Amino acid sequence: MPIYEYRCGKCEHVSSVFVRSAHAEVKARCEHCGSTRMKRLMSRVARTKTDQDVLDELGVPGAGGRPEDAYKDPRQIGRWVEKRFEDYGMDVPEETRQMIDAARDGELPDPIKDL
Numbered sequence: 001m002p003i004y005e006y007r008c009g010k011c012e013h014v015s016s017v018f019v020r021s022a023h024a025e026v027k028a029r030c031e032h033c034g035s036t037r038m039k040r041l042m043s044r045v046a047r048t049k050t051d052q053d054v055l056d057e058l059g060v061p062g063a064g065g066r067p068e069d070a071y072k073d074p075r076q077i078g079r080w081v082e083k084r085f086e087d088y089g090m091d092v093p094e095e096t097r098q099m100i101d102a103a104r105d106g107e108l109p110d111p112i113k114d115l
């Protein structure tokens with residue numbers, strides 16, 4: 001459970017507030033004077049989230065397996081194409097299949113060659 005620290009805008013004392021979840025709205029109240037003029041301080045509590053959690057929350061596409069990284073691994077080339085065909089319950093067309101296989105062998109399609 002995260003703990004946030006708030007500094008009272010009235011008496012300057014710091015209060016710790018337990019928060020049910022990171023997304024919950026917090027109604028902080030000064031432990032010393034009861035004021036609700038509380039200003040949140042940067043938490044000194046150890047991070048409870050991993051980078052992956054944060055990326056997931058931000059909705060970063062392909063977090064944990066970024067597309068640009070996929071191309072550094074030849075085995076990943078064409079994976080999304082295969083996946084797309086799988087999703088539609090179709091077989092990968094022979095022509096596409098060969099292109100993917102060739103790319104995985106290091107023969108990346110090079111349109112300049114055809115000019």
Ligand SMILES: [Zn+2]
Nearest residue numbers: 008011030033
């Ligand atoms: Zn106060």
